[in-house]
Amino acid sequence: MEGTSEILEQAIEQLAKLPGTGRKSARRIALYLLKQDESSVMELGEALVNLKKEITRCTNCGVISDGDPCSICSSVKHQTGKVCVVEESQDVFLIEKTNEFHGRYHVLGGVISPLDNIGPDDVRIKQLMERINDEEENIEEVILALNPDSEGEATAYYINKLLKPFDDIKVTRIAYGIPMGTELEFIDEATLGRAFASRNTF
Structure with a gap:
């Protein structure tokens, strides 16, 4: 796209591959990183590389x-x-x-x-x-x-x-049932059924 940075677009393209991240969010993250000082971005990059290389x-x-x-x-x-x-x-x-x-x-x-x-x-x-x-x-x-x-x-x-x-x-x-603070009318049938099947003595 004319008038945009190819390097920025490459960063956006890679960030957009992250789960739950569309192009709009990816652009926002890329522009945020661009505003940060170099040492912060380098630390993030190093942490990501270590995540892949060092973790087992x-x-x-x-x-x-x-x-x-x-x-x-x-x-x-x-x-x-x-x-x-x-x-x-x-x-x-x-x-x-x-x-x-x-x-x-x-x-x-x-x-x-x-x-x-x-x-x-x-x-x-x-x-x-x-x-x-x-x-x-x-x-x-x-x-x-x-x-x-x-x-x-x-x-x-x-x-x-x-x-x-x-x-x-x-x-x-593990028991499956109704979360604390939830009203019965908002519980789906499968969860309610499990709650009855997993009931305990009071």
């Missing part, structure tokens, strides 16, 4: 980490015989913020989705079973904390089926 995944649980094993797998506090199975690393970060769970994690790196040609071998289910069979892990409970959509349900069902022969391992799932 824990070979044990699969969570994004600075080291291997990760701080959770290395922590004495988290050695409780419980393993929480989640879809992605961001789920681990959310659960850790609650300070309610003190076990270990297993990140699948996705869920079974036949429509997307993603089968059990494409996610870290095999690695989970290796951990189950590892006596040093001493796993007593597997908690399924997958998203309550069709793919999450299919994956949870598949894992539960694999764990059926292990009589000494309890398989549980």
Whole structure:
């Protein structure tokens, strides 16, 4: 486009590839960065390069980490015989913020989705079973904390089926229900149904 900077347009094009960022937002970010001093922009660039180059995944649980094993797998506090199975690393970060769970994690790196040609071998289910069979892990409970959509349900069902022969391992799932402060009239049928199915003694 005549009268515009080709370098600016290249930056906008790259920023627009970020999730939830259209060209308008990308242009605003690029112009904001242009106004910042060079050291701030260089620090951002260095942080992004390090994000790709330096960060790793824990070979044990699969969570994004600075080291291997990760701080959770290395922590004495988290050695409780419980393993929480989640879809992605961001789920681990959310659960850790609650300070309610003190076990270990297993990140699948996705869920079974036949429509997307993603089968059990494409996610870290095999690695989970290796951990189950590892006596040093001493796993007593597997908690399924997958998203309550069709793919999450299919994956949870598949894992539960694999764990059926292990009589000494309890398989549980996190409860799904009504968020605090929400009125019933605004709850969808599926969520309300889950709330009834997961009800507890008062």
